[in-house]
Amino acid sequence: VxxxxxxxxxxxxxxxxxxxxxxxxxxxxxxxxxxxxxxxxxxxxxxxxxxxxxxxxxxxxxxxxxxxxxxxxxxxxxxxxxxxxxxxxxxxxxxxxxxxxxxxxxxxxxxTDGDGFVASLEAKGVDVARGPVLLLGAGGAARAVAASLLDRGMAVSVANRTTARAVALAEALSGDGSVPVSVIDWADWTDRLPGHALLVNTTSLGMHGGPGDVFTPDLSRAPDDMVVSDIVYVPRMTPLLTAAVARGLRVVDGTGxxxxxxxxxxxxxxxxxxxxxxxxxxxxxxxx
Ligand code: ATR
CATH class of the missing domain: 3.40.50.10860 (Leucine Dehydrogenase, chain A, domain 1)
Structure with missing residues (x-):
């Protein structure tokens, strides 16, 4: 043939x-x-x-x-x-x-979203057991990603514009033997970067056709060995990933x-x- x-x-x-x-x-x-x-x-x-x-x-x-x-x-x-x-x-x-x-x-x-996300990190050589992770967003994609990270034994903190949704996500994933998910105020997340090994954006901020808000977060407080990932993949280099590269951090884009x-x-x-x-x-x- x-x-x-x-x-x-x-x-x-x-x-x-x-x-x-x-x-x-x-x-x-x-x-x-x-x-x-x-x-x-x-x-x-x-x-x-x-x-x-x-x-x-x-x-x-x-x-x-x-x-x-x-x-x-x-x-x-x-x-x-x-x-x-x-x-x-x-x-x-x-x-x-x-x-x-x-x-x-x-x-x-x-x-398969959450395990697909974790596999995309592993494929780039990221040690997913290293944790803790700071997750931005509390929608369906955030919960899938958080569940798979928790299953790998990572500690997870969630920051979301609407705090009640972050709390609901933390409650939905508590129990079942995992470490509790902690909730961080949306206004504070850039200050809370120290102590986290991985930053993941699951919000639609920075997405082509998404919220028009300018998303140029201040990553100056990020640890030097932090890995930054975005599940948004249009554009492939999102504003968050661009900021991370400018800060000298390793990035994993959402195509994986x-x-x-x-x-x-x-x-x-x-x-x-x-x-x-x-x-x-x-x-x-x-x-x-
Ligand atoms: P999905 O199921 O694909 O994750 P979703 O449930 O619509 O989609 O969630 C979108 C996420 O992007 C939410 O975390 C949302 O925050 P809210 O829960 O506060 O709505 C976040 N998001 C969308 N627009 C945003 C904006 N302009 N600023 C901050 N977060 C935003």
Whole structure:
């Protein structure tokens, strides 16, 4: 078969991404690249599913023999509800981005965002057991990242513009054997940088098309060996990362989290743990 020629057979394993809209998703590009790279008889397709049609669509895909699907906006809550089993990652993060259809017909829900984030740090040689981490933001992405960092034994502090949401996140993740999450006042976070090994932005500050606020934090108090990461990846060099580089700190951009969360889903459906290498990074960057 000529390279790049798509071959669908009776045996082809199928997965896809369910969203509305879904045309902008880069997931098909990534998964189909890996399928070709590893010579797997599979295909990954965009699945535009309107609000209200989610349950019918998921049960239909399952009945039609799909291996599973990624789930994106606006179906994340419905994905939580439709699962027969919640993987620990879904319970801890309170969110779902990956469905796996088991051979017995049941649906298992996972969240691969937090573990994808941690894997992206590890891939850059960051010692994730070093901690403690200062996390900016308290939305769904923050909780997924915090849950995975806590699971690695890291101490986590959270600062969020709306303090009540930071408190709610800390409460949701307390217990279960982890160190309690501490809450830092949003107004104080730059003063509280000393003593932290890792700074992670999960807010939409600095995101292309996000809040218009100028986000040029004062990192002068950051420890010299601090690693700074941003889960925002458009632009790839966010204002926070730019400030960190200017301060001489190591940075990890948000593209790795995207690639590694995709990797974890791929492994569940197709049984191969694909490598996040320079080729897939280049493919992703070219499409940004
Ligand atoms: P997600 O689920 O993707 O994390 P979200 O729940 O909308 O998204 O959370 C967005 C995060 O960005 C929140 O932490 C939000 O702070 P609030 O909880 O106070 O809303 C943060 N955020 C958004 N705009 C912000 C701004 N202009 N300044 C500071 N934080 C902001």
């Amino acid at each position: 000529a390279p790049g020629r798509l071959t669908i057979r009776g045996t082809t394993a199928l997965a896809g991404v369910i969203g509305w809209p879904v045309a902008h998703s880069r997931s098909p590009l990534l998964h189909n690249f890996w399928l070709a790279r590893y010579g797997i008889d599979g295909a990954y397709v965009p699945l535009p599913v309107a609000p209200g049609a989610f349950d019918v669509a998921v049960h239909g895909l399952r009945a039609a023999g799909f291996r599973g699907a990624n789930v994106t906006i606006p179906h994340k809550e419905a994905a939580f509800a439709i699962a027969d089993r919640l993987h620990r990652s879904a319970v801890r993060s309170g969110s779902v981005n990956t469905l796996v259809f088991a051979q017995d017909g049941t649906i298992e829900a996972h969240s 989290m995207l690639l590694h969360q995709a990797r974890l889903g791929f492994k569940c459906w197709f049984g191969v743990d694909p490598e996040v290498d320079a080729d897939i990074q280049a493919l992703f960057d070219a499409d940004l």
